[in-house]
Amino acid sequence: MDEQRQVMVTEAARLAAELPLSAVITLAHTLERLGDAASHEARRAQVFQAVPQPSQRAHVRTLLDEWLQRAADIPALEVALALRAAVAATRRAREQQHIELVWTGPLAVGVSMRRTDQALLQVINSARQELLIVSFAVYKIPVIAEAIVRAATRGVAIRICVEAPEPSGQKMAYDTIRALGTEVGAMTTIYIWPANQRFTDSSGRTGVLHTKCAVADRRLLFLSSANLTEYALNLNMELGALIYGGGEPETVAAQFERMIAEGILQKAQ
Template sequence: MPLGRLPALLASLRERLPDDRCAVLEHVLTDAAGPDDPRVGRFIAGQYAAGLAHQLADLVRAWRAEAPGLTGAALALALATARSLPRPEPPQVVVSGPLSASVPARLTSGVATEVIRSATASLVIASFAAHGARDIVEELERAVGRGVQVDLLLEESTQAAEAFAALPRGVRVWHRVGAAGVLHAKLIAADRHTALLGSANLTDRALSDNIELGVVLRDPRLVASLVDYFRWLLEPENNIMRRART
C-alpha cells in the first residue's frame, strides 16, 4: 500500500526535535512491534512540549492506517537516516536602504562581503552593473590571495568590468555572447554552500542606499543548483558567455 502522510509526518518530527530528543524517539520506536505497542503510547503520554503529543499521536494514526505491518525499527531507521543529514540553515532576508527595528533583516553590503569571505575554493558572481563597491573589490582580492577561483559574469553594456580592473589577472571576467537580451542576474555564490541573490547590483548605492531586497541561502542543495546553472552558462560549447579576461 502506498505511503501517504507517514513520510511527511516523520520529516516534520525530525525538523521539530533536536538531535538528542530525536534519538530518544528512535530508541522507543526500535523496540516497538507496531503502532499499537504500549511503549509508544506511554512515550506519547509523557510528552509535555506544546503540541508534541498530538503530533506523535498523528504519526501513530498514519502508521496504523497506512503501514500497520511496518515495524517501529523501520520508522526509527527512517528518522536516523534523516538525522544523519545536515540541517540546512533557513533563508535569511537581506535588504539595502532603511531598516525596520521590528523586521529582522541584514544589510546587503555586510552580507555580500561575508559570503565572499566564506569561500574556500570558488566564487561565482553575477551583476548587471558595478561601480565603486571598494569593500567588495578588496574582499575579492583577499579571496584570490587565499587561492579562490573567481568568475565574474558581468553585463558588457554597463562597463561593469571596469570596477574590477585592479583585480589579479587570474580572475575570469565573462560577458554574454550576442545582443539577445542582457545579463541581469545578481548573484554571489561561495563554493557550493552559500549564495546571496536579490535585486542589488554591485554598486555603492545598491549595496547600501537604494531600497533593494534579497535573500541569503545556506542550503547546499539549492546553492549547488544555482552554481551548476551558472557553470553551464560558461561552457564554451553552449556559446552563451565568452571570456573577456583571464
C-alpha cells in the first residue's frame, strides 16, 4: 500500500506542475464528489467532463491510468487529498518569486542587467515539458532556432505564436513562419491570429499580434519589448523582465492555451 501511495503522490505532484492549479482543484473536487461508489470508467467519464480541454485531459488520463494499473487499492478520497496537497506545495513554491531585468543596448556605469538574447536562451534551454514562444516579428535568429530544435529533440512540447503577413494585411515585410526555418516548423506547432478572429475598429482596421514573451513549464516567464530578430536581440534598445515562479508564468501560459482551445489562435497552414 505504501508503494501505491507513493505512485499517487508522484502523479499528483506531476499533475500540479503540468496543469493550471485550478484544473487540479477541479479534478480533486470531482473525485471527492464521486468517491468509491462509482466504477473507474464512470469516474473517468466524469473527470473528463470536468476537465474539457484536450491538452489537459491527456495529462489527467495518465494519472487515471497509473491509478488503475499501479495503485487501484487507493481510495478516491486519498487521491483527491494528494492532489490538494500537491496544489498547496506547488502554489507555495511559485510564490517564492524572483525577477530580473533584461536589456539590449548601452548600459550605464554600475548598472547590471541580463542580456535579452541570453535570458531568452535560458528560458528555452530550461524547458523540460512545455514551452510557449510569442513574437510579432521573426528574422535571422539561428542561435534561438537551434535552441528551439534542441528543446523539441529532448521531448518538450513547443507552441510558437507569430504574426503572419496575410491576416495582418501585409503589414509584415517578410514571412515570419518561413523565417523560423523548416526544422523549427517541423518540430513545433505554429499558431497565428486569423483575420476573422481579430478586433476591428470603425474604419475596418485590424489589430496585430504584438506580444513578445516566452514561458517554460509554467514556472519561468520572459517578457520583453524585443521581437525575435537579430536587431532586437543584439542592436536595438530593448527592455524586459525574467520572472521566476509566482503565478504570472502560469497565467500567461493559460491565457494562450485558452485562446488556442477557443480557436482565437489557430494552427498555421
